[in-house]
Amino acid sequence: MHRTFLFSKIHHCTLTETNLEYVGSISIDQTLLDAAGIVPYEQVQVVNMNNGERLVTYAIPAPADSGAVELNGAAARLGTRGDRVIIMTYAQLTSEEIEGFEPRVVLVDQENRVIEDAPVVNASTPELCLT
Structure with a gap:
């Protein structure tokens, strides 16, 4: 039997642009x-923290x-420049x-740069919550 788990997450990205006329997807x-x-071309779920939309x-x-x-x-209709989003994959x-499995969690700053010295947030550290 297989079960579905969070595989990776890019947490608190900032949308830098929306492009309604592009064929589709999210550029990262x-x-x-x-x-x-x-x-590239892997399925992702995007959660918009500003408006609650999921796609x-x-x-x-x-x-x-x-x-x-x-x-x-069409996804461009679900967010605006400056919105904060979470991008996730599952396995x-x-x-x-x-x-022993732990998902890969990438924390970013307001300019979408990886925070290199960010604490690892996983099941063993549920008290860590970033705003």
């Missing part, structure tokens, strides 16, 4: 994709170190894979 700075272990789309790379996080196509794990 390649540095953030690498840090979270997200590969499922796929990730495409934006230039590394650009700080870009851009909603494209199907077997019972054997579950033991």
